[in-house]
Amino acid sequence: MREWFLSHYQEFLHDFNQSFIEDDRWLYIVKGLGITITVAVGALILGVIFGVIVAVIRSAHDQRKHKKTKDLGYYILGVLDFFCKIYLTVIRGTPMMVQLLIMYFVIFASSTNTTMVAILAFGINSGAYVAEIIRGGIMSIDAGQMEAGRSLGLNYIKTMRYIIIPQAIKNILPALGNEMITLLKDTSLVTVIGLKDMVKGALIIQGRTYQAFLPLVLVAIIYLILVIILSKLLTLLERRLRESDRR
Amino acid sequence: MKKLALLVAAALMCASMAACGSSSSSSASGSASASTSGSASASASTSTEATASGEETTGDTLIMGTNAAFPPYEYYENDQIVGIDADIAKALGEKLGKEVTIEDMDFNSLITAVQTGKIDMVLAGMTVTPDREENVNFTDSYATGIQSIIVPEDSEITGPDDLAGHKIGVQESTTGHIYCADDYGEDNVIAYTTGANAVEALKTGKVDAVVIDNEPAKAFVEANEGLKVLDTEYTVEDYAIAVSKENTELLDELNTALAELKEDGTIQSIIDKYITAE
Numbered sequence: 001m002r003e004w005f006l007s008h009y010q011e012f013l014h015d016f017n018q019s020f021i022e023d024d025r026w027l028y029i030v031k032g033l034g035i036t037i038t039v040a041v042g043a044l045i046l047g048v049i050f051g052v053i054v055a056v057i058r059s060a061h062d063q064r065k066h067k068k069t070k071d072l073g074y075y076i077l078g079v080l081d082f083f084c085k086i087y088l089t090v091i092r093g094t095p096m097m098v099q100l101l102i103m104y105f106v107i108f109a110s111s112t113n114t115t116m117v118a119i120l121a122f123g124i125n126s127g128a129y130v131a132e133i134i135r136g137g138i139m140s141i142d143a144g145q146m147e148a149g150r151s152l153g154l155n156y157i158k159t160m161r162y163i164i165i166p167q168a169i170k171n172i173l174p175a176l177g178n179e180m181i182t183l184l185k186d187t188s189l190v191t192v193i194g195l196k197d198m199v200k201g202a203l204i205i206q207g208r209t210y211q212a213f214l215p216l217v218l219v220a221i222i223y224l225i226l227v228i229i230l231s232k233l234l235t236l237l238e239r240r241l242r243e244s245d246r247r
Numbered sequence: 248m249k250k251l252a253l254l255v256a257a258a259l260m261c262a263s264m265a266a267c268g269s270s271s272s273s274s275a276s277g278s279a280s281a282s283t284s285g286s287a288s289a290s291a292s293t294s295t296e297a298t299a300s301g302e303e304t305t306g307d308t309l310i311m312g313t314n315a316a317f318p319p320y321e322y323y324e325n326d327q328i329v330g331i332d333a334d335i336a337k338a339l340g341e342k343l344g345k346e347v348t349i350e351d352m353d354f355n356s357l358i359t360a361v362q363t364g365k366i367d368m369v370l371a372g373m374t375v376t377p378d379r380e381e382n383v384n385f386t387d388s389y390a391t392g393i394q395s396i397i398v399p400e401d402s403e404i405t406g407p408d409d410l411a412g413h414k415i416g417v418q419e420s421t422t423g424h425i426y427c428a429d430d431y432g433e434d435n436v437i438a439y440t441t442g443a444n445a446v447e448a449l450k451t452g453k454v455d456a457v458v459i460d461n462e463p464a465k466a467f468v469e470a471n472e473g474l475k476v477l478d479t480e481y482t483v484e485d486y487a488i489a490v491s492k493e494n495t496e497l498l499d500e501l502n503t504a505l506a507e508l509k510e511d512g513t514i515q516s517i518i519d520k521y522i523t524a525e
Binding site (some may be wrong): 028 | 356357358359378379416419421428433439444447451453
């Protein structure tokens with residue numbers, strides 16, 4: 001038993017040494033982590049910006065639908081809403097990897113800044129999901145809230161700012177957290193366009209040493225840690241926002 | 248105007264949320280990288296070769312592992328795996344008086360399979376590298392492979408010496424990838440999951456050259472106008488059979504058989520059968 005353990009321990013040390021220590025191979029993973037986080041954070045910011053813009057247009061349009069007076073603003077909103085719908089349909093209806101490859105090989109064929117292309121592709125993709133999450137949050141607030149606000153003399157923006165959004169945020173956060181986690185993990189797709197993220201680092205090590213186990217497990221653990229930290233922070237934020245709740 | 252103000256307000260609000268997210272991930276990166284480097288240095292001095300007792304696997308059959316997507320060395324023809332490696336394995340089997348069966352699997356799984364004894368030997372156009380030698384034993388070389396350079400027709404690159412400072416596209420984990428990364432730095436090498444993607448990147452100017460095995464290189468250039476294979480190859484490499492570290496007996500047998508097959512010209516005739524001389 002002891003010998004069995006010892007021989008396996010030595011084997012592990014050898015594998016570990018070959019996978020990470022020789023030629024400073026751990027640097028592939030660490031540098032890759034940097035790329036993973038750069039792409040994830042960049043895409044997250046872009047995604048939230050796109051998402052908010054689309055959600056605001058879509059819900060504003062929905063709320064104005066039944067208005068009797070049709071002014072210029074109504075028609076502008078209608079056109080914008082139409083384009084937003086196309087954006088949502090196309091982005092949500094095609095696989096992320098295909099979008100990434102199209103962005104890389106077709107739309108930005110002449111660009112050599114691969115990181116930027118990846119951030120854009122993921123940002124645009126994430127924006128579509130974030131938009132629907134935010135719109136769902138705004139729509140989940142009872143219409144009576146808006147009516148109450150308006151009848152108290154608040155204008156549309158103030159009603160949104162002080163009554164609708166604070167309530168909507170609480171409904172948005174859990175789903176938005178989900179989207180952030182998915183986005184972080186989805187960035188591993190950038191290997192197909194040759195960007196050296198964490199997964200690519202593990203694959204490079206594997207290709208050199210033919211040891212798949214350790215590099216892949218290490219990458220899995222790092223992703224897990226990142227996601228745990230992210231969801232912890234989201235929980236904290238959620239708890240802070242729910243302080244005034246009676247539920 | 249109201250819409251615009253609302254939009255900006257909402258964008259700012261969400262941007263602040265995004266800022267939360269970003270700081271969380273960057274702090275995570277810090278701790279993760281620190282722990283990686285910490286554990287790395289801790290066990291740097293304690294590398295020891297694994298000592299395992301030799302186990303004999305003698306029988307009447309010899310299981311050969313390969314990845315049958317690498318013409319002309321191994322590929323499918325009417326559900327049968329054929330090619331240089333398959334024929335050489337058969338010739339070896341005849342010499343050793345054993346029946347050869349062929350298992351098709353992922354290239355990356357081959358070494359693990361031979362280590363665990365699922366297969367007895369690997370003939371897969373596998374190049375000998377020091378890293379691979381740590382995990383398996385290699386026989387003497389039985390064939391040579393060529394890594395070629397593909398460039399656009401009007402390229403200023405005329406040989407391997409001109410590659411320095413250029414972006415090089417490769418297929419992930421191939422020897423072309425490994426050699427280019429060693430010679431020109433990993434930062435100058437962009438690895439794509441397939442050779443076709445690397446060639447696509449070359450066509451759109453994302454990379455200045457592609458380094459890939461000679462046979463697929465010829466096929467790619469044929470299929471894409473405006474590309475050419477350079478006459479000077481990037482490197483010539485030795486293909487060898489991989490066997491388990493624990494099976495030294497088979498290694499010796501294979502080396503003896505290989506030497507005999509080289510002597511009587513069998514191997515050369517097998518190679519000539521698949522690769523027509525130019």
